[in-house]
Amino acid sequence: MRAQIETKKYLFAFIITTLVFFGALVVSNKFSTNRIAEIKSIESNISMDILASETQFALLRDSSCKAIDHSTAFSEELSSLAAKLSYMEDDLGTNNKEVISLKKYYSLLQIKDYLLVKQVREKCGVKPITIIYFYSNAGDCEDCIREGYVLTKLREEYPELRIYSFDYNLDLSVVKTMKSLYNLNDSLPALIIADEPHYGFQSTEDIEKLIPQLKKLREAREKAAQAKTATSTKK
């Protein structure tokens, strides 16, 4: 006598499978929600820090510029935030409402930081190195992926370099204003260096040529490293 099919067992296996399958979906969504919350919290912290810097700047308007060190502030936080946002874009898709909302807020934070840096530059005469980068991830800009790698590398190499990246297609009035300010056309990637737009892919070397300060920064760093080695050898 052949073993009979037990409908109950089939059903039981089906119920467990369904639970595990949809459980995986729920757990995955839970992780995504937590990540979104983490990004929101980071954005909120940066927002507060920028506000604090603006206030500090206003308070010290007539004081010495030494009290305001904005050379590398927020650069790292914004960079880390950008990496996390990019991860969420891959995870949830570029059309996800939460992702778009986070990107809009991120863009606003970048512009606020950009304006603050501008104010510090005018008041104190310091010359922060900035790059404004417009990209598209709608599948119409192959070179944007490569440009992204170049800028990530540059940011790692020069923490003093402030890179503000904007999604060209983001439906945000401030981003549109930025685009019109620099009279940008549709050829992407576009980099704005020293208020001048540069279209198409720019390699690390191209950018280093466009920003001569980067070379100086590298030389200074190498000198400092050599001096350190010499000191430790003396010891």
Place this chain on the structure above:
Amino acid sequence: MVEILFNSILYVFLFLTLYLEVFFLITFFEERLKLGAKSATGKLSYYPSVTIIVPCWNEEKTVSKTVESLLALRYPKDRLEIFVVDDGSTDKTWAVIQKFANNQQIKLFQKENGGKHTAVNFGIKNTTSELIGCLDADSFVDKDALHEIASAFNEDPDMMAAIPTIIIHEPKTILQKMQRTEYHTVAFFKRMLSPLDAITVTPGPFSFFRKEVFERIGLFKKAHNTEDMELALRMQSNHMRIRNVHTAHVYTSGPETLYKLYRQRLRWAYGGMKNTLDYRFMIFQRKYGILGMITLPLAFFGIFIFLYNFGFVVFHIVRGAMSKAVEISTVGLSFALPSADSFFFNTDFMSILAYVFLGLGMVIIWNGVRLAEGRFRPSMGIFYFITLYGIVAPIWLVRAIVNILFSRGTTWR
């Protein structure tokens, strides 16, 4: 749109795969109390007469060890005879086996080459024993294996065939170590399929049949070089019970090189699909139980599901590699360590499902090792199986499908 379609198909396949794993694990929980170690250490109430046929073709190096392992079996000598059938070997097999010529338990036969199944049939025709078994000349047995099998036949008069647990002996190469874990996994599934009457193969190493099987449904037939599968399916189509006796251990040597493994597995995969097609009248037929509803459809469609899932993994690996290549060509090699931030730990739906599959797979491997070895022992074979099997198996599976589509047969060696 296309991506959504492909993903939807993948989700359906993953659901089915998960369903099967859950189904077998439920069976495992039902059966867990019967999965003990060796049952028969004392004497049996009855010792059925047994003939073990050793078909050999150019096995001069291994046949002696095989026959000696049979002579060492713990079974009354007057109830066990061994037929060594030389199937027209062109090497020194016949000369090598002459050393057993004077042994009362052993009969030597020589015939023209006709294929393994003709050698086994030759033996079957020449015996009157109640139980007839077969042992490939590249395998050898544990001394209690026959005792265990005879005990199972005694306990279940309706059992028509018994299959053992096959273990890869002393694996040396990475591929052999991988196969050892694969065989452990197969041991688990065979044991689970056994009470469900859903076994689809009575493998060459040490499968046993009651003589009436051959009297009722005939001898082995030529069947795409997988005659052991055809006989099992013929038995199943006649509602004859096949059971796995997990305590009967048989050792075999796995192919040591990728090419040899590829040849063996291509034969199995091609033969498996062809035989399933030959017995397609059982597919999705409730009267054939789990065999008709799950095992046979899986034997055929499982290959496509496996390849589809594999294709998905390959697609993502290639896409990742291409992206990395673009990065390297743009900014050069960077040796930065991956971020330790838990934020970047992959927890998308597919990854979580992959973790679930890996976890369930480990439960299966763990229990497979326990069935075959008595207790779990971690080994590199598990690592090789998890990392390599998915890479090498598609090689023969794809070729098997190509052969089916273009009606190309396979060869034994």
